[in-house]
């Protein structure tokens with residue numbers, strides 16, 4: 001609901017943090033994953049589809065850089081790109097996760113299992129970063145306020161629930177715990193200072209909702225394809241465009 005009065009910084013932060021009640025950690029697909037009810041194919045489908053998001057993150061961060069933030073912010077933003085793109089960084093760690101769950105690196109890199117709705121949702125994030133003023137695009141990363149909990153949940157439960165996954169594949173989640181907290185410190189302090197009218201505070205909430213929608217929509221696509229077994233064209237005879245996971 002829209003605010004009609006300017007919130008204090010404390011109340012504005014609380015309002016943003018309260019939106020964590022819509023984080024994808026609560027999506028039924030993630031709940032099943034965390035509880036240990038996912039099949040190997042479901043885990044593989046999630047890892048392969050999420051790789052498209054992983055690849056998009058440094059691209060959207062570069063798009064934010066191209067929209068001319070001040071140098072102090074650019075210096076911090078470079079670290080975000082390196083977190084993912086450097087040698088041994090997030091992209092490589094995610095590829096290791098792929099191998100740990102039984103996927104081939106080349107299949108991940110080809111994005112051949114990526115569902116159309118996942119692609120559209122992730123592309124919407126990149127396009128938003130390209131077209132928006134840098135502060136709006138930067139604050140859209142604030143779903144990361146809620147991310148350490150979801151990474152920790154995986155670290156705590158996957159070894160017990162999915163013993164077939166090689167442990168070294170979980171390095172990505174460990175690595176993100178501190179990186180996400182550092183990103184949030186910067187993104188949140190900027191947002192609390194810069195979004196300083198009632199209109200801007202409402203705009204910030206709208207943007208955070210947009211980002212929550214992207215993450216939730218990705219889970220919806222996974223749920224439909226892997227849990228309900230209704231990927232696109234599932235009812236079309238002999239259709240080879242269903243992005244069915246096929247590996248052994």
Ligand SMILES: O=C(O)c1cc(C(=O)O)c2c(n1)C(=O)C(=O)c1cc(C(=O)O)[nH]c1-2
Nearest residue numbers: 057140141142143144146147150151176215
């Ligand atoms: O595993 C997750 O659920 C999850 C969620 C999010 C997020 O909330 O956007 C990110 C990540 N992971 C992540 O690993 C990551 O590097 C990241 C960067 C960003 C961003 O918007 O800049 N979000 C996320």
